[in-house]
Amino acid sequence: MTIARKSHQRKKRQAVKEPACFNIGEWRAATRQEVVEWVTRDRKPKKKKKGGAILAVRSRLRPVDIYCYLKARFGEPNGFQNFLRKDDSDNWIHWDYSLKAGETDVYILGMSREIHIMVGEVLTHQQWRDLIVGIRTDYARIGPQKSAVLQSLEKFVVFQNKFVIIAGLCADLHAAILDAPAKTAFPKRSPAAKSRLKTLEKAMQGVSARANDLFGNCQASPSDAGYGRGLHQYGDPHVNEMKSEMPLRPIRPSSGPRFPTA
Numbered sequence: 001m002t003i004a005r006k007s008h009q010r011k012k013r014q015a016v017k018e019p020a021c022f023n024i025g026e027w028r029a030a031t032r033q034e035v036v037e038w039v040t041r042d043r044k045p046k047k048k049k050k051g052g053a054i055l056a057v058r059s060r061l062r063p064v065d066i067y068c069y070l071k072a073r074f075g076e077p078n079g080f081q082n083f084l085r086k087d088d089s090d091n092w093i094h095w096d097y098s099l100k101a102g103e104t105d106v107y108i109l110g111m112s113r114e115i116h117i118m119v120g121e122v123l124t125h126q127q128w129r130d131l132i133v134g135i136r137t138d139y140a141r142i143g144p145q146k147s148a149v150l151q152s153l154e155k156f157v158v159f160q161n162k163f164v165i166i167a168g169l170c171a172d173l174h175a176a177i178l179d180a181p182a183k184t185a186f187p188k189r190s191p192a193a194k195s196r197l198k199t200l201e202k203a204m205q206g207v208s209a210r211a212n213d214l215f216g217n218c219q220a221s222p223s224d225a226g227y228g229r230g231l232h233q234y235g236d237p238h239v240n241e242m243k244s245e246m247p248l249r250p251i252r253p254s255s256g257p258r259f260p261t262a
Contacts, residue, residue, distance in 0.1 A: 019127060020104040021119045024138050027106060029074040030098040038098060038105055039080050052105070052120040053128075060132050063094070063110045064150070065139070070097050070108065072145035081109060176217050181210055 030038065071077075079096030089112075096109035105120040123131065139146060184203055 019119070019121045019123060019131075021101040021106050021121060021123075021131060022127075022134060023101055024131075024134050025141070027073070027099045027101050029078055030100050030105075032078075034100065035078065035080060035098045038107070052118060053123050054116060054118040055123075055128050056114050056116050057132060058114040061115045061135065063112070063115060064153075065146075066108065066115055066135070067095060067110055068146045068149040068153075069135070069139055069142070072142050072149050074099070079107065079109065173217050173220055177214060180214055180217075181206070183207070183210070 074097060076082075077095040077097055079098045081093045081096040085091045085093065085095075093109050093111060096107065099106040099108065101119075105118070107118040109116045117131070119131075184206060
């Protein structure tokens with residue numbers, strides 16, 4: 001009984017072992033050689049070794065905040081994606097950091113609206129939450145340096161070209177109307193052929209769906225989408241953090257230059 005209890009306690013202690021990435025204050029920037037090794041690592045799954053984990057954070061960490069925090073601690077971004085990006089806001093990944101927590105890899109990248117965090121450990125939902133809270137809490141430790149980075153960012157205003165948006169929306173509606181399937185003829189009604197009922201029912205469903213789509217596209221109004229009057233954007237090439245009065249619904253132009261939307 002005593003041996004079984006000690007074995008259970010040992011397993012319980014192992015289960016609650018804190019991941020290495022939780023030591024946020026001890027994170028360090030990966031060296032160039034470590035970045036190369038991480039990029040060229042063997043990605044084939046191994047039976048005895050547990051893989052890492054990745055999380056997309058869309059609401060608890062603002063890209064501009066985490067960027068200023070990481071830049072204040074580790075300097076310019078050192079991730080591999082930073083060598084692929086262009087010096088403008090039209091990037092899929094704006095910046096990335098390759099970090100180390102002991103022997104554990106920590107990789108953080110920033111997009112326009114979300115942050116992706118990858119760690120070389122398997123984390124539970126609660127541990128992910130604790131990691132995010134820990135990062136936000138650590139902001140205060142280097143508050144002055146973080147604020148200095150934020151103040152150094154150039155701020156400018158970007159206005160949406162609503163005429164291009166309306167033109168794109170109208171082009172999409174026009175294309176949907178032209179691409180609507182041709183009107184199908186109803187099968188001839190015959191009292192003796194009961195098998196024609198299923199064919200007639202299928203034809204009715206197709207005509208009904210076509211009519212609903214055409215009616216909706218013809219009655220759609222560009223003003224239903226709404227517009228954002230102004231977007232305040234930080235002008236640092238690594239940051240694309242927006243603050244604006246967002247449109248009621250996101251709309252995607254079908255042609256012309258791309259503009260930031262909600």
